[in-house]
Amino acid sequence: MTVTPATPTAKRMTPDDVAGRLRSGMTIGIGGWGSRRKPMAIVQAILRSDVTDLHVVTYGGPEVGILAAAGRMSRLTFPFVSPDVPNPMTGGSVPGLDPHFRAARQAGQLACTELDEGMLLLGLQAAAWRVPFLPTRVGLGSDVFRLDPSLKTVRSPYPGPDGGEGEELVAQPAIHLDAALVHLNVGDERGNAAFTGPDLYFDDLLLEAAAEGFVSVERIVPTETLVAAAGDVTRLRISRLFTTGVVEAPGGAGFTDCVPDYDRDDEVQSRWFATAKDPDARAAFLEEWAHA
Amino acid sequence: MPDTDTIVRRADVCAVAVAECFRGDGESLANPIGVIPMIGGRLARASFEPDLMMTDGEATLIANHEASPAAADRVVETFNPYRRMFDVVWSGRRHVMMGATQVDRYGNQNIASLGPDPHQPNVQLLGVRGAPGNTINDTTSYWVGRHGPKVFVETVDVVCGIGYDRAAELGPQAARWHEIRRVVSNLGVFDFETDDHRMRIRSLHPGVTVEEVQAATGFALAVPDDLGETRLPTPDELELLDTLVDPDGTRFREVPDPA
Numbered sequence: 001m002t003v004t005p006a007t008p009t010a011k012r013m014t015p016d017d018v019a020g021r022l023r024s025g026m027t028i029g030i031g032g033w034g035s036r037r038k039p040m041a042i043v044q045a046i047l048r049s050d051v052t053d054l055h056v057v058t059y060g061g062p063e064v065g066i067l068a069a070a071g072r073m074s075r076l077t078f079p080f081v082s083p084d085v086p087n088p089m090t091g092g093s094v095p096g097l098d099p100h101f102r103a104a105r106q107a108g109q110l111a112c113t114e115l116d117e118g119m120l121l122l123g124l125q126a127a128a129w130r131v132p133f134l135p136t137r138v139g140l141g142s143d144v145f146r147l148d149p150s151l152k153t154v155r156s157p158y159p160g161p162d163g164g165e166g167e168e169l170v171a172q173p174a175i176h177l178d179a180a181l182v183h184l185n186v187g188d189e190r191g192n193a194a195f196t197g198p199d200l201y202f203d204d205l206l207l208e209a210a211a212e213g214f215v216s217v218e219r220i221v222p223t224e225t226l227v228a229a230a231g232d233v234t235r236l237r238i239s240r241l242f243t244t245g246v247v248e249a250p251g252g253a254g255f256t257d258c259v260p261d262y263d264r265d266d267e268v269q270s271r272w273f274a275t276a277k278d279p280d281a282r283a284a285f286l287e288e289w290a291h292a
Numbered sequence: 293m294p295d296t297d298t299i300v301r302r303a304d305v306c307a308v309a310v311a312e313c314f315r316g317d318g319e320s321l322a323n324p325i326g327v328i329p330m331i332g333g334r335l336a337r338a339s340f341e342p343d344l345m346m347t348d349g350e351a352t353l354i355a356n357h358e359a360s361p362a363a364a365d366r367v368v369e370t371f372n373p374y375r376r377m378f379d380v381v382w383s384g385r386r387h388v389m390m391g392a393t394q395v396d397r398y399g400n401q402n403i404a405s406l407g408p409d410p411h412q413p414n415v416q417l418l419g420v421r422g423a424p425g426n427t428i429n430d431t432t433s434y435w436v437g438r439h440g441p442k443v444f445v446e447t448v449d450v451v452c453g454i455g456y457d458r459a460a461e462l463g464p465q466a467a468r469w470h471e472i473r474r475v476v477s478n479l480g481v482f483d484f485e486t487d488d489h490r491m492r493i494r495s496l497h498p499g500v501t502v503e504e505v506q507a508a509t510g511f512a513l514a515v516p517d518d519l520g521e522t523r524l525p526t527p528d529e530l531e532l533l534d535t536l537v538d539p540d541g542t543r544f545r546e547v548p549d550p551a
């Protein structure tokens with residue numbers, strides 16, 4: 001045989017390469033949930049870059065307070081910002097509050113779009129499916145309309161359950177992302193990846209809703225061994241159709257968890273939270289953490 | 293020394309009151325959030341609602357009777373990641389028991405923030421989380437571990453979970469799956485079974501008076517003529533709690549006995 005197959009696109013990047021692809025003012029989706037599997041190696045690279053004025057869209061954990069405290073974020077779309085913290089009563093974890101995010105929000109430093117967890121799912125799904133909105137009952141009667149005065153309803157063109165006028169539903173608008181940042185357990189160098197922990201969260205949807213998708217992984221393996229490394233084909237939930245770049249970043253979710261590779265590091269997380277009332281300590285932590 | 297066999301522990305009463313919220317739910321997802329709610333939900337399944345499904349607090353539904361089993365001990369019935377949870381919630385096959393930083397007389401709930409301007413709150417809390425979607429799609433109850441006038445308020449600052457007045461404004465069609473069944477606190481059990489769905493006292497825990505609970509509530513509670521005491525745990529329920537559901541006695545740390 002004299003013909004060699006065509007060479008695929010090289011997608012391997014460093015965290016700093018990813019930060020270099022971001023521009024100030026972009027809307028970026030951040031994967032994970034609470035203090036679980038956050039793409040912290042890339043967040044660290046953002047702190048090392050000059051990117052600022054970001055609009056962050058996320059099921060929020062400690063990355064929100066970090067980007068706010070570092071002055072890199074001016075806008076936030078969120079259903080919650082709630083790092084997981086230890087529950088001394090049960091030995092497990094509970095959803096906690098982030099003192100850095102609270103300080104920024106209470107000081108009026110962030111423009112926010114607050115929405116239900118399911119509305120965020122639908123907004124990302126609408127963007128991924130390239131439709132302007134998706135209808136839902138979620139949000140009816142609640143203050144999400146007061147929190148976001150631009151939110152609209154839509155009347156179903158079909159008869160209602162009583163045969164009369166169609167139902168009025170929330171028209172959750174598409175939430176388009178300029179970039180999505182997610183961290184998975186294992187992937188290949190072409191941008192396919194798998195979660196081997198408890199939950200994919202919405203990492204696939206964030207990538208599908210984004211113009212550019214960046215995936216960091218604990219380890220890159222040859223495509224030939226990806227299924228074996230994932231444990232099962234059904235865990236291969238991130239396809240390279242939706243990834244622009246892939247980063248090998250062992251420990252890249254730390255100090256949030258990346259189960260089963262490692263648990264949340266409560267020592268680091270609580271040390272970070274403890275700096276909330278001391279601007280010098282806060283700046284020192286971020287400076288050290290960004291370059292760790 | 294009092295006879296320990298006759299001492300009614302407040303935490304046990306609360307656990308039973310929570311369990312009673314799920315009575316009649318059949319084969320559905322009972323989703324109590326928090327220590328006492330999880331214990332009460334597990335007690336309901338172990339005693340009178342055996343077909344309930346319940347979470348491990350993460351991404352699986354488990355059969356264990358113990359409230360907080362170690363990961364390795366969990367008996368998994370099904371995979372239930374967050375994505376799948378929305379399928380369950382929007383299908384209507386769920387009864388959630390949430391916490392509330394504020395709750396008002398119609399059952400509106402706030403967990404998002406405090407203060408008059410939600411765009412620059414005085415106190416940032418969690419966010420609206422899934423409360424709007426939970427309350428418009430499924431039966432909802434609330435657990436309040438420390439009953440007080442800053443929790444039971446005249447008006448909540450942000451309506452996250454919608455109450456009966458908001459549901460009425462939507463009309464019977466849009467709100468056809470809305471039900472705030474109960475609020476259980478450390479002082480009593482409350483429901484909305486009044487003409488205009490204002491909160492009423494359903495029962496008071498042993499030793500609690502109407503005056504005490506009214507003083508701890510920021511609005512006037514409806515009081516039925518035949519107001520009684522919250523049902524006491526049966527010997528079987530106490531045995532289930534002590535041996536299967538909460539052998540470590542976590543519930544007693546969450547709800548101390550009255551002084």
